[in-house]
């Protein structure tokens with residue numbers, strides 16, 4: 030019996046429905062794992078089809094074509110390697126399960142089905158899949174063979190393998206408990222776990238604990254990249270043995286595929302089972318499938334992987350990297366000509382522009398110049414060659430960025446030179462093709478048209494404040510759309526999470542666009558990140574390729590040193606005066622969305638926080654009323670805000686994370702209860 034195993038994990042940047050593309054990456058992963066001498070390769074959840082296939086999981090004809098692909102893949106495997114691959118499993122005439130198949134050369138050994146379907150956060154798996162009942166095993170005719178299916182353990186020449194499929198490991202009654210009873214040596218976890226700040230820490234806890242408590246090696250692998258346009262997957266990969274991490278992969282890589290391996294000692298984990306206080310029935314044979322596979326000989330001279338520790342999380346770096354990876358994947362998966370951005374010289378659009386630049390720099394560093402250029406060539410960019418002595422960063426700014434990003438400053442009579450110069454400076458710093466024009470004549474034109482309808486009663490700022498603000502924001506939209514259409518570019522909308530939550534944005538004005546890259550980042554963090562980009566720079570992976578460790582932008586200084594203002598009114602206006610301090614707004618948003626509380630419950634939390642020392646109860650309840658008033662009435666706006674990436678723990682996206690009725694009571698009763706509670710204090 031083998032005493033050690035070399036386990037490989039693949040993080041794959043899948044595309045939903047792209048069977049050929051996903052299979053090509055899986056084949057590359059098999060080759061890479063073979064080179065590493067791996068005994069087993071684990072691929073992520075639903076990696077054959079992509080995780081986000083949505084209602085295609087209801088299309089039986091499409092599902093029923095998959096087994097032949099799986100069989101063909103098995104035929105190509107190297108002699109001594111097992112492959113675990115996630116896929117949807119259709120019981121002909123019945124329902125669909127979220128499964129993983131275990132393959133070796135020419136063979137499919139069986140399929141394990143997910144028992145706990147993710148229905149929290151951004152996940153809606155119960156719409157398509159049926160949960161598999163624990164302890165149930167059946168037979169199925171699949172790809173022309175009779176296979177065991179269900180809550181299975183595979184006995185591979187004395188080494189027992191079991192699975193927890195993503196959400197299975199997040200719940201209290203995780204399958205690992207019965208895998209332990211069946212003497213499992215290795216628990217494999219194929220996942221599709223969306224990126225959110227702080228999640229690696231959570232995952233590492235169940236990976237380590239799964240290994241310690243169940244006396245097993247635990248291998249975890251996640252999808253990578255912006256698979257289907259919204260969620261970004263971070264390609265987290267970990268292996269734990271004897272309760273300690275022995276492998277941690279690089280997360281949020283711009284490579285479409287990352288394969289890692291770890292060599293682990295099965296004996297030391299068996300020893301933990303031996304001394305476990307949990308009873309284990311001898312001869313527990315239920316749900317154990319014997320696998321006809323011969324491991325390669327024991328590699329006695331191969332060193333075991335050493336324990337390692339999780340690196341400390343740099344939240345700003347992670348947020349920037351996740352957004353940039355999303356932008357890179359949108360660019361390459363949509364085959365479009367880059368991005369167009371209305372650049373105001375304010376915080377939000379500046380961060381969007383900076384992250385488009387960071388995406389190019391990181392893609393260059395991760396892929397290397399020739400693969401990076403090959404990718405751009407697929408998007409039909411014609412990039413001039415880099416000068417012999419030209420530094421890659423300068424070349425990216427000079428030759429690449431003008432093609433990737435078009436920026437446009439659109440001043441009005443209320444815009445100042447501060448923002449115009451800040452926009453021009455940032456554009457120079459990131460190398461975008463920058464233009465500036467005035468929208469004043471267009472606004473005048475609209476006002477003349479409207480005033481001609483009521484010549485005795487022209488629009489004025491005292492009465493028509495919102496109408497006069499919004500026309501300015503709207504007049505900017507057609508111009509930037511024109512430039513976007515002309516260059517086949519994706520229009521970036523600059524909404525951030527805080528403003529999107531309360532609808533503090535003009536529909537069909539500054540919300541116009543395909544994609545809101547920072548729609549998952551709170552305004553408080555946007556402001557902090559801009560300062561971070563100025564003062565520290567975003568760390569680069571493989572930065573040595575460019576000769577820099579971090580990408581800093583000195584041009585952010587002019588952005589960072591302004592108070593956020595929408596420049597929509599003749600009198601100086603700040604966003605925080607219109608709304609409330611952003612840290613308070615973000616706390617209300619986060620508490621209400623992640624703790625699922627009523628306004629009274631949120632107030633109670635705020636009263637226990639440092640805000641209670643800063644602000645009176647009356648001020649806090651006033652802001653809570655403003656927040657909920659805007660939140661409720663603007664659900665229709667959130668339904669129409671451009672697609673965004675999930676970055677913070679919560680999000681405003683009504684199609685994934687946060688659902689709320691478009692028409693509602695506006696929480697009138699609950700707000701009155703909050704006031705009554707505040708009055709009772």
Ligand SMILES: Nc1ncnc2c1ncn2[C@@H]1O[C@H](COP(=O)(O)OP(=O)(O)OC[C@H]2O[C@@H]([n+]3cccc(C(=O)O)c3)[C@H](O)[C@@H]2O)[C@@H](O)[C@H]1O
Pocket residue numbers: 495498499502528532533534535536537538539594595597604607662663665
């Ligand atoms: N109770 C209600 N329930 C559902 N819908 C309601 C509604 N009341 C009005 N509406 C609809 O909403 C429409 C108004 O929506 P919309 O035209 O978008 O505009 P609106 O939400 O009224 O105003 C835009 C707000 O965003 C701010 N803004 C704009 C641009 C940039 C920034 C920034 O700093 O980033 C901020 C601006 O200062 C203003 O407070 C109404 O005409 C009506 O059709």
Ligand SMILES: Nc1ncnc2c1ncn2[C@@H]1O[C@H](COP(=O)(O)OP(=O)(O)OP(=O)(O)O)[C@@H](O)[C@H]1O
Pocket residue numbers: 370371372373374375376377378379437438439440441444448505523539592593594595596604
């Ligand atoms: N003068 C301008 N030129 C070009 N685009 C503008 C201009 N003013 C506003 N916009 C567009 O409208 C969006 C919203 O404007 P707003 O001023 O609220 O945001 P911002 O300037 O990016 O950041 P901040 O809210 O911090 O000022 C901007 O992000 C930008 O895309």
Ligand SMILES: NC(=O)CC[C@H](N)C(=O)O
Pocket residue numbers: 074146147150152194195196197199220221222223
């Ligand atoms: N695919 C899944 O089961 C994902 C669910 C899990 N709770 C996560 O967010 O990672």
